[in-house]
Structures are given as structure tokens and as C-alpha cells.
Amino acid sequence: MRAGVGVPTFEPNAARGAGVPFAGSPERSEVAPCRTDADVVAVRQLVRRRAAELGFSLVNQTKLVTAASELARNTVQYGGGGTMHLDVVSDGLRRGLRLVFEDHGPGIPDLALALTDGYTTGQGLGLGMSGSKRLVSEFDVATVVGQGTRVTAVLWK
Amino acid sequence: MERIPVLKMGALLLVTIQVDMHDRLALALQDDLTSMIVRTGARGVLIDISALDVVDSFIGRMLANIAAMARVLDAATVVVGMQPAVAITLVELGLSLPGVRTALDVERGMALLRAADPTLDRPGAAGGAGGGWGADVRA
DSSP states (O other): OOTTTTOOOOOHHHHTGGGSSSOOOOSEEEEEEESSHHHHHHHHHHHHHHHHHTTOOHHHHHHHHHHHHHHHHHHHHTSSSEEEEEEEEEOSSOEEEEEEEEEOSSOOSOHHHHTSTTOOSSSSOSOHHHHHHHHSSEEEEEEETTTEEEEEEEEEO | OOOOOEEEETTEEEEEOOSOOOHHHHHHHHHHHHHHHHHHTOSEEEEEOTTOSOOOHHHHHHHHHHHHHHHHTTOEEEEEOOOHHHHHHHHHHTOOOTTOEEESSHHHHHHHHHHHOTTTTSTTOOSOTTOOHHHHHHO
């Protein structure tokens, strides 16, 4: 086995910047681990704090925190653990929060299916991906089977 | 391991969730409640979620599971105190908690449970008017 040779890279750090949708220029960036149950709670709390600081309405705070919780859990359960990048972004007119969840897990073979309400390979309700998509302004999934998944969610203020 | 406390009041079990639950804690609560229903012969379960500022699909599923398991064990469940922002988010997420009875606050939740079973508040009561196996054991 020649690990890493000849395998197209799914390199989260390289992919950030131009590769990440809805790039804008981050005014502030943070990284949080998504490896355990407790990390999912910490992600919820961090996103809540930043969303409140940015002046999001209570409903929008709750939507973003809920989406973060779903996506962080997916990263832990299906991605084998990973990270969340949280960026305060601006497109010139408005500011928002961008959450990027990255893992180096098995990837998603059928993305359309994974984004269908009620579809799950685990024990869940199958609402994590499809539901989160409805809770945010912009949503993107990049996935390579055998290499990993990167889910980007943005909520504009 | 930390646990969410479950209080017994007559034939009623009361739970107030006041912490941001990680998934295992939510599962532990589900297990604790089901075994307590069996052990105490409780007829009603009241779950206060007014302190929860997020209910995601995992916690939503836990609430639905508790209600379903309680129903199978002949107990009624009412979830009370959901924050408006949580309700809006849950519905948009695609989760409308089918099979879970809800009430705005604890008082209304109690009224719902009492209407379903008037013997609930009797001190020491743990069975409905008809008795049943639980009542036979205690008699």
C-alpha cells in the first residue's frame, strides 16, 4: 500500500478560500473540533455566541444553531470526526456567518439521496442534511467517496 | 455519568431539562424514564423544555420516542414550554413531533394529563381507576 500516492487529494485547507462556496472575505475565523458528543454541544454554544454577537434575531440564531448541531453530528457520526470552521463573512452589503464542516470520512456516494427528507443510513430521522439546508441562506456539499465531505452553510443577517 | 433528574409526583413523572444535552444524556433520559414508568406504574409524564434554546432532530426524536414508549406502557406524555423560536425552527427542519402531545406551560400540561386520568394527583396513586397489574401488586 502506498498511502497517499496517486490519490486525488481532498485537502480541506487547500480547499478553503477559492474552493469554498460563498467565499467573501472572512473578517474573523475560528476552528472547532467535531469528534465527540461533547464537541457537538460546544459547537452549538460557539455558534450561538457568535450569532448573538453579530446581532442575528433569536429565530435566526436558533435556526443556525440547530443546523450547526445537525451538521456537527453528521461529521461525528458519519464522517468519523472532523472540524468546523466558523467565519464571519461579508459580501459587501450584508454580514453573515459561514460554517464549514469537514471530515475525511467515507464520503457520500449518492448526494441527491442524502439530501432527501427522511433518508438515513443511520438511526436518525434523515432530516440532518435536508433540514439544515432549509434553515440557512446558502448550502453546499462537496464530497468525494473514500476521501471526505465538506458541508458549507451560510446564514446572512 | 450525569443524569437528568426525574421526579415522581403521585402517578406522574416530572422532568425539567435545564442543560444543553449531549446525545448520550438524551438517550440516558429516554432509558431512565421508560424504566421509571414501569417501576412506579406512572400514568403520566410531563417534560418541561422551557429552558431548551435548541431542539434538533436528535432531541426531537428522543421526545417522540419517549412519548411512544410511554404510550405502549400505558402512560400519557405531554411536552410543555417550547420556546417560539424553537417551534419555528423545528417545523422548518421538518419535524412536527407527530404523536407528541404539547402544552404551552406546566399548568396546561397538568390539566391535559388530569383530563386524561383524574386519579393522577392522588397521593401515592400510581394506577388508574381500573387498577390493573400494577395495582394488584401493591394491594
